[in-house]
Amino acid sequence: MISLAVLEPGGDLTTVLYIISFSCFIFGVRRGTHPTTAKQGNLIAAAGMAIAVVTTLLLDGIGNWGLIITGLVIGTTVGVVASTRVQMTQMPQMVALYNGVGGGAVALIAWSEFRHGLTELDSGIIADLPLDTFVPILFSMVVGSVSFWGSNIAFAKLQDLIPTRPLAVPGQQVINALLLIGIVGGCIALGVNNDDPSQGLFIAILIAAGILGNLVVLPIGGADMPVVISLLNAFTGLSAAAAGFALDNVALIVAGTLVGSSGTILTLEMATAMNRSVANILFAGFGGAPAAGSGTGEERPHVSIGAQDAAIKLAYADSVVIVPGYGLAVAQAQHAVKEMADELERRGVQVNYAIHPVAGRMPGHMNVLLAEADVPYEKLREMGEINPEMPRTDVAVVIGANDVTNPAAKNDPNSPIAGMPIIEVHEAQQVIVIKRSLSPGFAGIDNDLFYEPNTSMLFADAKQAAADIASEVQGL
Numbered sequence: 001m002i003s004l005a006v007l008e009p010g011g012d013l014t015t016v017l018y019i020i021s022f023s024c025f026i027f028g029v030r031r032g033t034h035p036t037t038a039k040q041g042n043l044i045a046a047a048g049m050a051i052a053v054v055t056t057l058l059l060d061g062i063g064n065w066g067l068i069i070t071g072l073v074i075g076t077t078v079g080v081v082a083s084t085r086v087q088m089t090q091m092p093q094m095v096a097l098y099n100g101v102g103g104g105a106v107a108l109i110a111w112s113e114f115r116h117g118l119t120e121l122d123s124g125i126i127a128d129l130p131l132d133t134f135v136p137i138l139f140s141m142v143v144g145s146v147s148f149w150g151s152n153i154a155f156a157k158l159q160d161l162i163p164t165r166p167l168a169v170p171g172q173q174v175i176n177a178l179l180l181i182g183i184v185g186g187c188i189a190l191g192v193n194n195d196d197p198s199q200g201l202f203i204a205i206l207i208a209a210g211i212l213g214n215l216v217v218l219p220i221g222g223a224d225m226p227v228v229i230s231l232l233n234a235f236t237g238l239s240a241a242a243a244g245f246a247l248d249n250v251a252l253i254v255a256g257t258l259v260g261s262s263g264t265i266l267t268l269e270m271a272t273a274m275n276r277s278v279a280n281i282l283f284a285g286f287g288g289a290p291a292a293g294s295g296t297g298e299e300r301p302h303v304s305i306g307a308q309d310a311a312i313k314l315a316y317a318d319s320v321v322i323v324p325g326y327g328l329a330v331a332q333a334q335h336a337v338k339e340m341a342d343e344l345e346r347r348g349v350q351v352n353y354a355i356h357p358v359a360g361r362m363p364g365h366m367n368v369l370l371a372e373a374d375v376p377y378e379k380l381r382e383m384g385e386i387n388p389e390m391p392r393t394d395v396a397v398v399i400g401a402n403d404v405t406n407p408a409a410k411n412d413p414n415s416p417i418a419g420m421p422i423i424e425v426h427e428a429q430q431v432i433v434i435k436r437s438l439s440p441g442f443a444g445i446d447n448d449l450f451y452e453p454n455t456s457m458l459f460a461d462a463k464q465a466a467a468d469i470a471s472e473v474q475g476l
Contacts, residue, residue, distance in 0.1 A: 008059075008060055009059050009060065009061070009248065014055060014059065015250065017051055017052075017055040018052065018055060018249075018250045018251040019250075020048070020051055021048045021049070021051040021052040021055065021251045022048065022052075022250070022251050022254035022255060022258075023048070024044050024045060024047055024048025024049075024051065025045055025048045025049075025254065025255055025258055026254075026258065027041075027044055027045075028041040028042065028043075028044035028045025028046075028048060029041065029045065029258060029262070031044060032045070034377065035367065035368075035371040035377050036377060038371075049255075052251040052252075052255070055251070056249070056251075082094065087332075089329045089330050089332070090159075091362065091365070091368070092158050092225070092226070092229065092360070092361035092362035092365065093154075093155045093158035093159045093361075095229060095233075095362055096151050096154040096155040096158060096225075096229050096232070097151065097152075097155045099147065099151050099229065099232055099233045099236050100147065100148045100149075100150075100151025100152050100154075100155065100232070100236075101148075102147070102236045102240065103143070103144040103145070103146070103147030103148040103151060103232070103235065103236040103239060104144065104145075104147075104148035105144075106140050106141075106143075106144035106147075106236065106239040106240050106242075106243050107140070107141050107144035107145040107148060107206065107209075107239070109140070109144075109243050109246075109247070110137045110138070110140045110141035110144065110243060110246070111141060111202070111203075111206065113133075113137050113243075113246055113247070114137055114141070114197075114199070114202055115199070117129045117133075117134070117137075117197075118197070118199060121195070121196070127195060128194045128195035129194040129195075129197060130194075131191060131194060132245075133245075133246050134190070134191060134194050134197075135191065136242040136243065136245040136246040137242075137243075137246045138187045138190060138191070138205075139238075139239070139242040140239040140240070140242035140243040140246065141202070141205070141206055141209070142183055142187065142205065142206075142209045143209075143235050143236075143238055143239035143242070144235075144236065144239035144240075144243075145206055145209035145210045145213060146209050146210070146212055146213035146216070146235060147213065147232050147235040147236045147239060148210070148213065149209075149210040149211075149213030149214045149217075150213035150214065150216055150217040150228070150232050150235075151213075151229075151232050151236075152214075153213070153214055153217040153218055154217055154225055154228050154229055154232065157217075157225060158225055158361060164221065164225075165221055165444070166218075166219045166220060166221045167218045167219060168218065168219040169215075172215065172219055173283065175215060176212060176215055176216060179208050179211060179212045179215070180212065182205075182208055183205055183208050183209055183212065186201055186204065186205040186208070187205060189201065190202060190205075216282065217232075219283075220281065220282065221444070224281045225361060226270060226358050226360070226361055226362050226363060226365075227267055227270045227271060227274070227278070227281050227358070228281070228282075229362055230263055230266045230267040230270060230362075230363060231263065231264075231267045231278065231282075233259060233263040233266075234259070234260050234261075234262075234263025234264045234266075234267060235260075235263075236259065236260075236263075237255075237256045237257065237258065237259025237260030237261070237262075237263055238256065238260040239256070240252055240255065240256030240259065240260075241253050241255075241256030241257045241260055242256070243256070244256055266363055269357065270357055270358055270363060273356070273357035273358050273383075273420075273421060274358055274417075274420050274421075275409075275419040275420045275421060276420070299438070300446075300450075300451045301451065302438070302450050302451050302455070302457050303455065303456045303457060304456070304457045304458075304459060305432070305456040305457070305458055306458070307458065307460070307465060307468035307469050307471075307472055308472050309456070310432050310456070310458050310465075310469050310472075311468075311469045311472030311473045311476065312472075312476070313395055313430055313432065313456075314340075314344055314349065314395055314397070314432070314469065314473065315344065315347055315349070315473045315476050317344075317349055317394035317395045317430075318349065318350065318394050319349070319350045319351075319352075319389075319392065319393050319394050319395075320341075320344060320349055320350070320351045320352075320393070320394065320395045320396075320397060321351075321352050321353070321354050321381075321386060321389070321390070321393045321395075321396045321397070321425070321428065322337060322341065322351065322352070322353045322354070322396075322397045322399060323353075323354045323356075323359075323396060323397065323398045323399065323401045323404075323405060323423050323425055324337070324353065324355070324359065324366045324369065324370065324399050324400060324401060325356075325359050325360065325366070325398070325399065325400035325401025325402060325404065325405075325441075326359070326360050326361055326365070326400055326401075327399065327400020327401070327402075327434075327435060327436075327462055328366070328369065328399045328400040328401075328462050329360060329361075329365065329366075329369055329400070330400065330462075331400065331461050331462035331463040331464075332463055333399065333400075333461075333462035333463035333465075333466050334369045334370055334372060334373040334375075335373045336462075336463045336464075336466035336467045336470070337373070337399060337462075337466045338370075338373040338374065338375055339466070339467070339470045340466045340467075340469050340470040340473070341375075342470075343470045343473040343474055344473060347473070347476075351379065352379050352381050352386065353366075353370060353375065353379055353380050353381060354381055354383065354386040354396075354423045354425075355367060355380050355381065355382055355383070356383050356401070356404035356405075356422070356423050357382075357383065358404065359401055359404050367380060383421060383422075383423055386423065387423065387424045387427075390423075390424045390425065390427040390428050391427045391428070393427075393428040393429065394428070394429050394430065395428065395429065395430045395431070395432060396425040396428035396430070396431045396432070397431075397432045397434065398425055398431065398432070398433045398434065398435075398449070399434045399462050399466070400434070400435065400462055401423070402435075402440065402441025402447050403417060403420075403422075403441040403445075403447070404422055404423055405422055405423050405425050405426075405447065405449050406422060406441075406445070406447045406448060406449055407422070407424075407426045407448050407449055407452070408445070408446075408447075408448045409421075409422045410422065410424075411448070412448075415445065416444075416445055417445065425449065426449055426452050426454070426455075428454070429454065430454050430455075430456070431449065431452065431454055431455040431456070432455075432456050432458055433449065433450060433455060433456070433457050433458065434458045434460065434462050434465045434466070435457065435458075435459065435462075436459060436460070436461065437459065438450055438457070
């Protein structure tokens with residue numbers, strides 16, 4: 001077997017290289033918090049990962065280079081091709097898929113380490129599996145498997161391979177509870193019998209964790225997928241950190257902890273932005289199915305306008321706030337919206353963008369889209385910052401956003417989204433909603449904003465509508 005080992009595990013040079021690696025991770029994450037430095041942050045973090053991978057491959061004991069190189073070539077090819085071809089509208093599901101791959105890889109590493117431990121037991125090298133290694137193996141196996149299968153379901157929902165509405169079976173919570181009890185009990189049994197652990201029981205726990213991952217995510221509606229992706233991302237990070245303890249790999253411990261902690265913080269912040277607990281998101285089965293009366297009954301009165309009327313309202317305004325949502329991403333309208341805003345600014349109109357924390361299908365979705373169109377970062381205003389200015393705003397333009405602008409969240413205590421913080425566009429002097437129809441959003445409920453007396457509906461594709469408005473403004 002060919003060996004390229006030049007580093008000793010735990011050696012001084014190995015430790016230094018791992019420190020450089022995870023320092024790049026931390027600095028890269030820090031640079032990724034601002035659109036102007038995000039690309040640089042990505043490159044720095046990627047360089048850190050390259051250092052970690054090369055360092056690990058050069059450790060004593062690494063072999064089977066044919067399999068390693070084959071895996072690297074296949075993974076690199078798939079990653080490059082997929083990343084270059086994916087559309088911005090498909091980025092959330094790609095994030096979910098990549099996150100799932102990470103969880104699956106950790107679960108397989110745990111299984112591999114378990115089998116390695118069994119080999120040492122059979123050979124008499126060790127008397128039992130040390131619990132400080134065995135417990136992290138079990139944890140990373142269970143959590144990694146849950147993350148892998150749960151992320152696959154999230155991907156399938158976002159990609160419309162399965163319905164986005166909540167899908168549950170009778171006795172769902174009882175089944176989940178029994179699975180969880182069985183998994184915990186099985187892990188305890190393996191830990192108690194660490195001198196002769198059963199590989200069959202290990203595999204059974206791995207399968208049960210996969211079933212649990214599926215059953216946890218299936219009953220969650222499309223409206224909550226951004227939070228689910230963030231939570232599963234945190235799970236993958238924690239499982240990777242646990243695998244790092246099992247492998248005694250400092251870089252993996254730090255990288256997994258970074259992902260786990262940041263994913264947890266983001267999940268909690270998004271839940272707060274929706275005025276809901278994480279438990280409610282996971283177990284309430286909210287979103288995705290049209291509610292009674294949500295566009296299925298008698299049509300409520302509304303005002304419809306064309307691009308010319310919208311252009312007149314906007315061109316003679318002093319201040320305009322644009323509220324983007326997932327519909328903007330679907331229409332790939334970010335560049336057309338930027339051109340529309342540029343035309344308005346040439347006429348002296350002040351234009352800002354209101355960003356809701358959960359607009360789109362993943363955290364920061366709207367920020368990324370608008371940054372792609374070179375919208376200045378200082379014009380992206382967070383919900384808490386822009387809402388006090390809404391009563392002084394002449395025109396608010398809602399493009400593809402739905403639930404995050406629904407005044408029912410404030411006015412209707414019986415609404416499924418009651419209490420959820422929203423962009424308070426209904427407080428603006430005039431509102432223009434650019435949308436293809438009156439259909440409900442991910443929450444499956446009608447948007448009362450459409451029927452407010454100060455709201456005008458522009459029924460059109462967002463990209464075409466923005467281009468038409470820009471042309472009309474230019475001609476005024």
